[in-house]
Amino acid sequence: MPTINDVAKAAGVSPSTVSYVLSGRRPISAETRARVQAAIAELGFHPHAGARALASSKTNVIALVAPLRVDVNVPVIMQFATAVVTAARSYNHDVLLLTKDEGTAGLERVAHSTMVDALILMDLERDDLRIPALRKLKQPSVLIGLPADHTGIACVDLDFGAAARTALSHLAGHGHRRIGLVGPSPAVYRRQTTYADRFLAGFLEASADLGLRTVTHPCEPGAEGVRSCMADLDAELDGLTALVVHNEEALRPLLDLLRATGRRVPEDISIVAICPRDVAISMPVNLTSIDIPAHDVGTLAVETAMRLLEGRRVEYTRLLEPSLVERDSCREISTSHR
Amino acid sequence: MPTINDVAKAAGVSPSTVSYVLSGRRPISAETRARVQAAIAELGFHPHAGARALASSKTNVIALVAPLRVDVNVPVIMQFATAVVTAARSYNHDVLLLTKDEGTAGLERVAHSTMVDALILMDLERDDLRIPALRKLKQPSVLIGLPADHTGIACVDLDFGAAARTALSHLAGHGHRRIGLVGPSPAVYRRQTTYADRFLAGFLEASADLGLRTVTHPCEPGAEGVRSCMADLDAELDGLTALVVHNEEALRPLLDLLRATGRRVPEDISIVAICPRDVAISMPVNLTSIDIPAHDVGTLAVETAMRLLEGRRVEYTRLLEPSLVERDSCREISTSHR
DNA sequence: TTGAAAGCGTTACCAG
DNA sequence: CTGGTAACGCTTTCAA
Numbered sequence: 001m002p003t004i005n006d007v008a009k010a011a012g013v014s015p016s017t018v019s020y021v022l023s024g025r026r027p028i029s030a031e032t033r034a035r036v037q038a039a040i041a042e043l044g045f046h047p048h049a050g051a052r053a054l055a056s057s058k059t060n061v062i063a064l065v066a067p068l069r070v071d072v073n074v075p076v077i078m079q080f081a082t083a084v085v086t087a088a089r090s091y092n093h094d095v096l097l098l099t100k101d102e103g104t105a106g107l108e109r110v111a112h113s114t115m116v117d118a119l120i121l122m123d124l125e126r127d128d129l130r131i132p133a134l135r136k137l138k139q140p141s142v143l144i145g146l147p148a149d150h151t152g153i154a155c156v157d158l159d160f161g162a163a164a165r166t167a168l169s170h171l172a173g174h175g176h177r178r179i180g181l182v183g184p185s186p187a188v189y190r191r192q193t194t195y196a197d198r199f200l201a202g203f204l205e206a207s208a209d210l211g212l213r214t215v216t217h218p219c220e221p222g223a224e225g226v227r228s229c230m231a232d233l234d235a236e237l238d239g240l241t242a243l244v245v246h247n248e249e250a251l252r253p254l255l256d257l258l259r260a261t262g263r264r265v266p267e268d269i270s271i272v273a274i275c276p277r278d279v280a281i282s283m284p285v286n287l288t289s290i291d292i293p294a295h296d297v298g299t300l301a302v303e304t305a306m307r308l309l310e311g312r313r314v315e316y317t318r319l320l321e322p323s324l325v326e327r328d329s330c331r332e333i334s335t336s337h338r
Numbered sequence: 339m340p341t342i343n344d345v346a347k348a349a350g351v352s353p354s355t356v357s358y359v360l361s362g363r364r365p366i367s368a369e370t371r372a373r374v375q376a377a378i379a380e381l382g383f384h385p386h387a388g389a390r391a392l393a394s395s396k397t398n399v400i401a402l403v404a405p406l407r408v409d410v411n412v413p414v415i416m417q418f419a420t421a422v423v424t425a426a427r428s429y430n431h432d433v434l435l436l437t438k439d440e441g442t443a444g445l446e447r448v449a450h451s452t453m454v455d456a457l458i459l460m461d462l463e464r465d466d467l468r469i470p471a472l473r474k475l476k477q478p479s480v481l482i483g484l485p486a487d488h489t490g491i492a493c494v495d496l497d498f499g500a501a502a503r504t505a506l507s508h509l510a511g512h513g514h515r516r517i518g519l520v521g522p523s524p525a526v527y528r529r530q531t532t533y534a535d536r537f538l539a540g541f542l543e544a545s546a547d548l549g550l551r552t553v554t555h556p557c558e559p560g561a562e563g564v565r566s567c568m569a570d571l572d573a574e575l576d577g578l579t580a581l582v583v584h585n586e587e588a589l590r591p592l593l594d595l596l597r598a599t600g601r602r603v604p605e606d607i608s609i610v611a612i613c614p615r616d617v618a619i620s621m622p623v624n625l626t627s628i629d630i631p632a633h634d635v636g637t638l639a640v641e642t643a644m645r646l647l648e649g650r651r652v653e654y655t656r657l658l659e660p661s662l663v664e665r666d667s668c669r670e671i672s673t674s675h676r
Numbered sequence: 677t678t679g680a681a682a683g684c685g686t687t688a689c690c691a692g
Numbered sequence: 693c694t695g696g697t698a699a700c701g702c703t704t705t706c707a708a
Contacts, residue, residue, distance in 0.1 A: 001452075005701080014679045015703095016680075018702095020678090020704095048701050051701035054392055054686085054702070054703090056702075056704085074413050074416050075412050082407075085435055086439075094435075097423055098423070099420065109384075110432065221620075252590065354695065355695075358688095390687080392699095392700045392702085393685075
């Protein structure tokens, strides 16, 4: 492998000049630049990442801490990861993939050993133990999520509270007055994953504001979970005309169940789902949905990290506006039915 | 951040001694070792990864090149990734995540700039353009998949040919004689993703060996794709009593379709699926299936990479035995029906 | 517009 | 069993 010295000799310049040609951090005459670039190309020179990191204290790598379980939300996580990697590359950075399993120790390991310039975390919990650890790192971090105390740490996410309000006012606008929430699995609530709480809070608030009758219930995965969740909802509030579903896994079995029990969507019951667009349109009924903008959120997380690295100011809490797309699962209720 | 020199001073030894305490590459008296370790702990010393890489020409990072599209096989890809990261950590390595989109350039970039010690690639195509590039790298690589010409490169995968044979002989053993294959999407065949070809070849071979009447068809995603695939299969061979489904995405809509058209599983039609276990048991009918052992394959890929890095011998083609688990989707056909 | 040279923090070789 | 000290390959300050 040729080094910067080899290139310098071949081009008849000093190593520093080669370095400056590469970084563009100082003006170089067109002529020497050309000579240097020719030498680089001819020798197939590639700067050594470790040497660079050592000399410049920059690795051009960011850590992505992802919940690599197989249980929940797999497609969404994948979308986040894809967005983060793609965005990072567009800033000439690479991505080191860590699992959430390693916990605080993993973060400290990569940060202290200077493997990364910044960290992006997903799947934050309400009182996430990793946050105090993050504060002590010299590298900045960006959270995808919104834990309770996030002072001094940049957070990016969909505004789940607003999403719940949007869903309810859409249904209310269609005349619905009795509405059930099919929530995430109890495990998600138990972990206090921040989006579940925020959605639920927004839901209850909007329900009160709009004067609706609502019931909410977590929903275990699988056909059985859906069955029992629906039974609970129906038991606690009869005459349900609409459901808000904040649970990707539940959608398919839920639709199956409704069909099996003779409740047509949207004729007998309307649905607003919170899920990625492609999930919404891959169901037997094209679902009216509020998108989980994983791509935008991931990209924004990287952009925020980059600004932080440049020492620029950032907004420390950035919640993306939800946007509802009307499809085929919501129906106007005539006055007589109200 | 304290350096190795700070530690050396604090412990009253030379930096090289600290280094040797850390690496264990030469005997150290219990006493000095203790002093050094105390100093390390007290100062909170963490070796600088870049400096290490520079001095030792080892990064302790492996690249994982994953197909980060959102379209196909998302859960399986996630399982591979999880297994690779977990296994890598157990060898004290980290994982740099690259997308397949970057193609050959991405591999060369991380390899030439010495960011990684080895590469693991998934989603290989029959005549994958990246393979010649891999051969030129100084770092070893391990493929998850089996492209046509893989001489000199380690490959690890499920034995898809054997999986097809296993599926067919299971069905044949249950008396089935007319069997359809619901294959991956045409896009997968078009890309010549290696597992599709190998499965199909094994299927045709076993079909001939066992004297079966079989038809095969790719299957587009979604309800419509399944409908048209089934129509084709039925048209080309009537009296189908069993299906082999090598298409995760198709499973759910397929079961929906069969139910809608009054074909009960397994009473009227038997099914063997090739898919991860958790997919098989999350369907309305618990499916008899051949597992895609993503965890084992990912772990084995990392192990192979590690052996290669140690300069040890490896088997260059390692195809894992398929294992079929009987559940509720296959039925014995009585002689009268044959 | 360019060059020289001092680091950056480790490792590993050479001595003892 | 331990120490001294060249590398390792690049960036960046200081000078010119």
